[in-house]
Amino acid sequence: MRKVSITAALCMAVLCRGAMASAPTEALQRRIKQIEDAVAGVCAKADRGQLKEPMRVQFPSIGEQVPATDLRFAYDTLDRDMDAAVEQIDRLEKKLLALRKQESAQPERPLTFEERLRRAEAEAPAPAASRSAPAFDVFQSYEETVRDRRAMRDAQAEADMGRVAEERRQAEALQTARKEAEQKIQEQNRQWQEELDTQARKHAEAEEQWKREHSAGAFVKNAVRTVVGGAVTSFAGGFASSVGGGLADKVVRDNFSGFRPRGEYDREAHK
Amino acid sequence: MKKVIFCALILLGCFAGAARADDPYEAGLAIIDGEGFAGLDRAVEQFKVAVELPGRARDARLGIARARILQYELSEQPRSTWLDEARAELDVLIRARAMDAEAQFLMSQLLLDEQKPDEAMTFLRRAALAAPDREDIAGAYFYRLLDLNQIEQARLYAQRRLQDAPSGAMALLMAQGLLDAGQPQAAEELASLGLSANPKQPDLLAVSAQALKAMSEYEKAIARLNELLRVAPTRSEALFELGLLYGMMNKYDQAIEWTRGFLDLEPGNISALNNLAIYLEQRGDQAAAAAVWRQILELPDVETAFRRRAEDRLSAAAK
Numbered sequence: 316m317r318k319v320s321i322t323a324a325l326c327m328a329v330l331c332r333g334a335m336a337s338a339p340t341e342a343l344q345r346r347i348k349q350i351e352d353a354v355a356g357v358c359a360k361a362d363r364g365q366l367k368e369p370m371r372v373q374f375p376s377i378g379e380q381v382p383a384t385d386l387r388f389a390y391d392t393l394d395r396d397m398d399a400a401v402e403q404i405d406r407l408e409k410k411l412l413a414l415r416k417q418e419s420a421q422p423e424r425p426l427t428f429e430e431r432l433r434r435a436e437a438e439a440p441a442p443a444a445s446r447s448a449p450a451f452d453v454f455q456s457y458e459e460t461v462r463d464r465r466a467m468r469d470a471q472a473e474a475d476m477g478r479v480a481e482e483r484r485q486a487e488a489l490q491t492a493r494k495e496a497e498q499k500i501q502e503q504n505r506q507w508q509e510e511l512d513t514q515a516r517k518h519a520e521a522e523e524q525w526k527r528e529h530s531a532g533a534f535v536k537n538a539v540r541t542v543v544g545g546a547v548t549s550f551a552g553g554f555a556s557s558v559g560g561g562l563a564d565k566v567v568r569d570n571f572s573g574f575r576p577r578g579e580y581d582r583e584a585h586k
Numbered sequence: 587m588k589k590v591i592f593c594a595l596i597l598l599g600c601f602a603g604a605a606r607a608d609d610p611y612e613a614g615l616a617i618i619d620g621e622g623f624a625g626l627d628r629a630v631e632q633f634k635v636a637v638e639l640p641g642r643a644r645d646a647r648l649g650i651a652r653a654r655i656l657q658y659e660l661s662e663q664p665r666s667t668w669l670d671e672a673r674a675e676l677d678v679l680i681r682a683r684a685m686d687a688e689a690q691f692l693m694s695q696l697l698l699d700e701q702k703p704d705e706a707m708t709f710l711r712r713a714a715l716a717a718p719d720r721e722d723i724a725g726a727y728f729y730r731l732l733d734l735n736q737i738e739q740a741r742l743y744a745q746r747r748l749q750d751a752p753s754g755a756m757a758l759l760m761a762q763g764l765l766d767a768g769q770p771q772a773a774e775e776l777a778s779l780g781l782s783a784n785p786k787q788p789d790l791l792a793v794s795a796q797a798l799k800a801m802s803e804y805e806k807a808i809a810r811l812n813e814l815l816r817v818a819p820t821r822s823e824a825l826f827e828l829g830l831l832y833g834m835m836n837k838y839d840q841a842i843e844w845t846r847g848f849l850d851l852e853p854g855n856i857s858a859l860n861n862l863a864i865y866l867e868q869r870g871d872q873a874a875a876a877a878v879w880r881q882i883l884e885l886p887d888v889e890t891a892f893r894r895r896a897e898d899r900l901s902a903a904a905k
Binding site for chain 2: 344408571
């Protein structure tokens with residue numbers, strides 16, 4: 316019976332620790348959402364012309380991790396106010412990511428006997444002197460002081476060099492990451508372009524085939540139709556009409572369907 | 587009396603029609619509807635007239651900006667002046683209304699065209715904040731985060747976006763994005779969120795099954811695929827995937843059954859034939875496996891890898 320209750324208590328403790336660990340991240344995520352919702356609300360108000368008076372958005376702090384939020388929005392300074400809100404969200408998001416990283420890096424596990432001893436030692440108060448300090452040699456002390464100072468200076472210089480090297484490494488890593496991101500974007504653009512090319516080629520082939528089969532005067536139209544190598548489209552001038560129903564036309568029409576009244580647009584988005 | 591009302595309605599209709607015909611903004615849209623890409627220049631001329639009309643200025647300016655950006659993106663010889671013109675219109679709109687989501691969104695597209703990804707992200711983020719109900723903007727922001735390798739941020743954004751109102755389309759888009767970015771667990775979380783509100787969405791079920799498979803949660807993936815087949819019996823890829831999953835779990839009888847079911851719908855599918863032959867071999871049915879390997883070799887235009895494997899297995903069986 317005792318064994319069972321100890322096991323249950325341990326399980327509860329582990330569960331509680333887990334819940335406590337995830338609570339700050341959830342609170343942070345909730346706070347970000349609250350700020351985002353508030354920003355959306357302010358934007359909607361501004362859109363309707365109802366943001367005549369400056370508006371204050373305040374949320375209280377939650378525990379130690381989530382600080383209080385105090386934002387101000389006024390029509391005249393909306394641009395800057397929004398930047399401030401975005402900055403706040405960024406800060407909270409950084410904190411949230413750091414906490415999540417910490418949580419995933421340190422899985423909860425019971426401490427070993429040695430770790431418990433070390434922790435107890437670290438937490439114990441410093442021992443108080445039980446008698447007066449012994450007499451010491453002033454010259455020996457001087458020598459020790461000089462040696463310590465030199466050692467400290469060397470250590471400082473080494474640390475500085477290390478820091479510079481680390482900063483350089485970080486800058487290089489950042490540069491590499493930026494280059495990789497750019498390459499990725501370019502690669503995606505290239506793939507998109509290839510996809511467009513493929514679709515256009517297929518479209519052109521199908522159209523040609525159809526016209527060969529169905530249109531007596533097709534060869535005249537074929538003479539002016541063109542699928543431009545890079546961007547699959549037609550020239551803006553006279554050739555454009557000869558690629559009736561081409562991909563560029565579809566892209567243009569699709570893009571402008573977003574300019575219809577919102578109701579219709581939303582229906583399309585939910586399909 | 588009825589006649590009078592009827593005449594009045596006809597007259598009203600005429601006036602409305604005339605007003606519509608006189609509206610240069612509508613005329614611009616009609617040109618684009620009719621002519622597509624080739625009509626963009628003429629549409630812009632109409633939009634420029636509409637800018638001067640009360641109540642039409644914003645739509646018209648957005649129309650000009652969008653048309654010019656599209657011309658820049660789709661033309662063989664893009665002119666930077668098109669982007670300048672678009673920027674001028676968008677600047678006016680953003681100055682007038684700092685959080686005009688549509689203008690911010692277009693500005694971000696323009697800046698991406700100009701190879702300024704960081705600035706583009708600032709505008710895209712503002713647009714996403716200003717109009718949380720716009721799924722196209724939210725999707726663009728989410729995919730931009732993924733493109734910039736900010737996967738954790740994308741995941742957090744998706745969770746916030748879907749927590750309160752899990753839209754099936756958004757859940758699908760975001761789950762697929764995270765799955766492609768190598769985050770199956772996050773993808774499954776989002777797919778589950780989406781499925782909680784749209785339990786019979788076949789694409790969500792399929793993405794969820796893919797994510798579960800990537801997490802080696804084979805039993806759960808099988809359950810999802812069975813659900814998919816219940817709501818969409820024509821989704822043949824579910825049969826293929828079920829064969830694959832049972833094969834991964836070394837349950838070859840079921841793997842063979844599902845793969846054969848898939849081949850009934852798509853006979854000659856080289857991947858399925860290849861898998862079937864392997865499952866038959868694993869079950870110890872060498873003669874049946876050899877028959878399938880031979881069937882692969884008889885197919886026209888078989889990829890070299892499949893052909894070589896079939897030849898190797900047949901020669902090994904002959905020894």
